[in-house]
Amino acid sequence: MNRKSTKTIFTLLLASSMLIAGCGGNSNNAANNTTPNNTGNTPAATNSADDTALDTSPFTISFFGADASPNWNKMQDDVGKAITEKTGVTLEAEFDVGSGGGDQKIAMMAASGDVPDLIFAKGSLSKLVDAGLIVDMTELIDKHAPNLKKVYGENMNRLKYSLDDQAIYQIPTNMGVGQQSFDATGGFEIQHRVLKELGYPEVKTLADYEKVLKDYVALHPETDGQPTIPLTLNADDWKIMITVTNPAFIATGAPDDGEYYVDPETFEAKLHYKRPEEKEYFRWLNGMYAQGLLDKDTFVQKDDQYKAKVASGRVLGLISQEWEYSDGENALKAAGKDEYTYAHFPVTLSDEYKDHSFMQTGIDGYGLAITTAAKDPVRIIKWLDWMSSDEGQVLRTWGIEGKHYTVTDGKREVNPEVRDGLANDTANTQKETGIGQYLIFGARYGDGVKDPTGNYYTTSFPDQIVASYSAAEKESLAGYKATTWKDLFPKEDEFPVKETGALYNMPVPTDGKYQVTFSKTQDIIRKRIPEAILSKPADFDKVYDAFLAELDKAGAQEMEKEFTELVKKRVSLWTGKSL
Amino acid sequence: MIVKALTENGVTANESVTPRPPAKRNSGFWKSVVQQKYLYLMSLPFVIWVFIFSYVPIWGWLMAFQNYKPVKSFSEQKWVGLDNFKELFQDERFYLVLRNTLAMSMLGLIFGFVVPILFAVMLNELRGNIFKRTVQTISYLPHFVSWVVVGGIVYKTLAIDGGIVNDLLLWMNVIDEPIQFMSKGKYFWGVLTAADIWKETGWNAIIYLAAITGIDKELYEAAKVDGAGRVKQMFNITLPGIRTTVMVLLIMNIGHLVGIGFEKQFQLQNNLVTDYSEVLDLYALKYGIQISRFSYGTAISMFTSVVSVILLFTANGLMKKFAKESIM
Known part of the structure; x- marks a missing residue:
């Protein structure tokens, strides 16, 4: 009896497991039977008589952000609570995880039509626009958003999507209007302890940079008992662009246009790898690897391993942007190891090139878009407008008066403990106060712009920047006779404002051959660039030339032509020039 | 369809002593339906589940012949x-990913069968009940660990500075300098298969252990009386006893050779090994869904399904002919 029931159970178990295993096989990857309910792109105008009055009844906005936001505290932080109290709005936010980017998640949204009310879609916006899921905000802004109009002012033209589709699908919120940078956060990084011991050597060219790392590692082959790593890069997924491929144009005097280099006169675009000077940059990395100065794990390690290495303090040099490695650096700050944090230098291939980091692009960023899923787009735009008001902006960047900042004689000042917390215990302070967590939720002025009270809108202004430097940082700066890192870099006024904006933001066609070719070239780049760097120095030319030939074989030239056309259209939309 | 086949299989197994004459097959079938109505009722939800999730979506295949736009x-x-199919079959990359898919699934098939069966048989030979259960529990725990975490563990274990595998090999003087396991395409298939074995052996052994439980204990006692040792019992009773289960699972898995998913490859790959790590599903994601080419993605998935069905029937036919075991 017992045996028989065991057998029955077993048969059933087998039957069900096989069903699950056997017949789940043909699941289609594409969620193919969903048709998004496209209710049209223009929301009905409201009948409300008073269009600017703020409704403060409880209201929930669902949101997806394409960037990870690890310190998001579900609006239970001080600033979040204040926002809910003043506007009635609660965000039901979801952010992409890990190295983020949102590509996969948003691709699924575009396929299924299942979108949140509000979305920060970054480079994937055009997918949603093409799927008819994004609302044109032109009329909404015109009727309900005086503050947004005020902040964007003469830049309204730049908010338009394209020459053929002049709708406003997103309001750029990841950058401040009128932004003047007071500090450099990119370039080539070297630890303060290295600079101090070597007596603040000149770091202008790749050769200088290489010599500094080489000299120091010869003196100190070990850091805290572990081998010292002279230079490491993060090649995990899209971050390969930030630390491996973008520095190629940064070090050779070209502005950031994503994967392209665009001639400022003719607007002809080509993949930036095709510039002969960039080949020399990669040759330099190849040399660094051959000499054992470039970390052997560079192209294998994952994002978290890279951050852990930075946090261990044994990496002498980085080639990156501060936001990219800040998680690791913050851990060093929290541990009080300031001498292991990094200084920034505008390193170039040779003296004839100028670092273009501070070339101004004008307003051109990623931002917020309202989707067709939003039941009350007017309420959302009004909320965004409030967030973009002077009150909202100060709340987002400064926090709450009395709690996070004080006003003495009309001058706003961040409380010392908050400033200290944000600099040295960033994660916890951000979770608690919410300062810096709501920057993308509304238009804002950039650093260096003053509000009607005569105070800066943001907390970074020259004094504040200097005040947040650690002792080690100040010491290094003094060694180079500078007050901020920016003093070492070529200034904004040395370059004309870019007529093309930041071209990595430019929407590109989402279907047809362009995307396929772009994906193919990306595959080739991400495979061959590491290969070229890791190859024997004697083989470098061969590998690199084969790489360029492979790009063209995959159709790069046609893709570049298509991109050139788009650039020209964009310039004529923004400037009125006919090209 | 499969449910029917299975239950019939079960029926024939139970009633194998009294074979029915073939002429009465039809009425015999209905008779057994009435007799076993509870079994049929219990399988009904699964039939509905299969219909909704596996048959209804097939109409979406039409997309493969369109230039599908979501709006x-x-x-x-x-x-x-x-x-879409022309483009697919003309793309060199497609053949590369097909090779990778087949290579990794063949490795998975071979090791995914041999290791769990061996493990189950060995586990069955253990005497101490507490020890046996502890081992079994520990061995199947990794099954519940997500591939995201496993990916991290694999990378840490195989790292060149401080990775335990390299440290161990260095210490044993097997190698002179650390091997970069994750940067060499030719190691990727091996690393992935090893990680898969670590993760799934315990779990996959459960079904074999269950099958072993179903073997009549009297057979072992009789064998003991006849003087068969433990090894002999293993080869003459245990292994033949689970033969049916092994065959059924083997056929099902052959049907899955091309549809192995992409989770493990996605977590373990890096830029240096993409020529060895990219599989069909990853290709469908990258060149289909991610760039909004839903039709192309559907064409790939359709190809996978059709090949799976062909493989399933071929395997089933071959098994029927040569091993006298089949699932249909």
């Missing part, structure tokens, strides 16, 4: 004939 309704879509 338009079905009738507005543009029909393009076999264009």
Whole structure:
């Protein structure tokens, strides 16, 4: 009896497991039977008589952000609570995880039509626009958003999507209007302890940079008992662009246009790898690897391993942007190891090139878009407008008066403990106060712009920047006779404002051959660039030339032509020039 | 369909002593339905589940012959004939990912069978009940660990500075300098298979252990009386006893050779090994869904399904002929 029931159970178990295993096989990857309910792109105008009055009844906005936001505290932080109290709005936010980017998640949204009310879609916006899921905000802004109009002012033209589709699908919120940078956060990084011991050597060219790392590692082959790593890069997924491929144009005097280099006169675009000077940059990395100065794990390690290495303090040099490695650096700050944090230098291939980091692009960023899923787009735009008001902006960047900042004689000042917390215990302070967590939720002025009270809108202004430097940082700066890192870099006024904006933001066609070719070239780049760097120095030319030939074989030239056309259209939309 | 086949299989197994004459087969079938109505009722939910999730979506295959745009309704879509398939079969990358898919699934098939069966048989030979259960529990725990975490563990274990595998090999003087396991394409298939074995052996052994439980204990006692040792018992009773289970699972898994998913590859790959790590599903994601080419993605998935069905029937036919075991 017992045996028989065991057998029955077993048969059933087998039957069900096989069903699950056997017949789940043909699941289609594409969620193919969903048709998004496209209710049209223009929301009905409201009948409300008073269009600017703020409704403060409880209201929930669902949101997806394409960037990870690890310190998001579900609006239970001080600033979040204040926002809910003043506007009635609660965000039901979801952010992409890990190295983020949102590509996969948003691709699924575009396929299924299942979108949140509000979305920060970054480079994937055009997918949603093409799927008819994004609302044109032109009329909404015109009727309900005086503050947004005020902040964007003469830049309204730049908010338009394209020459053929002049709708406003997103309001750029990841950058401040009128932004003047007071500090450099990119370039080539070297630890303060290295600079101090070597007596603040000149770091202008790749050769200088290489010599500094080489000299120091010869003196100190070990850091805290572990081998010292002279230079490491993060090649995990899209971050390969930030630390491996973008520095190629940064070090050779070209502005950031994503994967392209665009001639400022003719607007002809080509993949930036095709510039002969960039080949020399990669040759330099190849040399660094051959000499054992470039970390052997560079192209294998994952994002978290890279951050852990930075946090261990044994990496002498980085080639990156501060936001990219800040998680690791913050851990060093929290541990009080300031001498292991990094200084920034505008390193170039040779003296004839100028670092273009501070070339101004004008307003051109990623931002917020309202989707067709939003039941009350007017309420959302009004909320965004409030967030973009002077009150909202100060709340987002400064926090709450009395709690996070004080006003003495009309001058706003961040409380010392908050400033200290944000600099040295960033994660916890951000979770608690919410300062810096709501920057993308509304238009804002950039650093260096003053509000009607005569105070800066943001907390970074020259004094504040200097005040947040650690002792080690100040010491290094003094060694180079500078007050901020920016003093070492070529200034904004040395370059004309870019007529093309930041071209990595430019929407590109989402279907047809362009995307396929772009994906193919990306595959080739991400495979061959590491290969070229890791190859024997004697083989470098061969590998690199084969790489360029492979790009063209995959159709790069046609893709570049298509991109050139788009650039020209964009310039004529923004400037009125006919090209 | 499969449920029917199985229950019939079960029926024949139970009633194998009294074979029915073939002429009465039809009425015999209905008779058994009435007799076993509870079994049929219990399988009904699964039949419905299969129908909804596996058969209904098939109409979406039509997308493969269109230039599908999410916004338009079905009738507005543009029909393009076999264009998507032509493009697929002309892409060199497709053959590369097909090779990778087949290579990794073959490895998975071989090791995914041999190791769990061996493990189950060995586990069955253990005497101490507590020890046996502890080992079994520990061995199947990794099954519940997500591939994201496993990916991290694999990378840490195989790292060149401080990775335990390299440290161990260095210490044993097997190698002179650390091996970069994750940067060499030729190691990737091996690393992935090893990680898969670590993760799934315990779990996969459960079904074999269950099958072993179903073997009549009297057979072992009789064998003991006849003087068969433990090894002999293993080869003459245990292994033949689970033969049916092994065969059934083998056929099902052969049907899955091309549809192995992409989770493990996605977590373990890096830029240096993509020529060895990219599989069909990853290719469908990258060149289909991610760049909004839903039709192309559907064409790939359709190819996978059709090949799976062909493989399933071939395997089933071959097994029927040569091993006298089949699932249909």
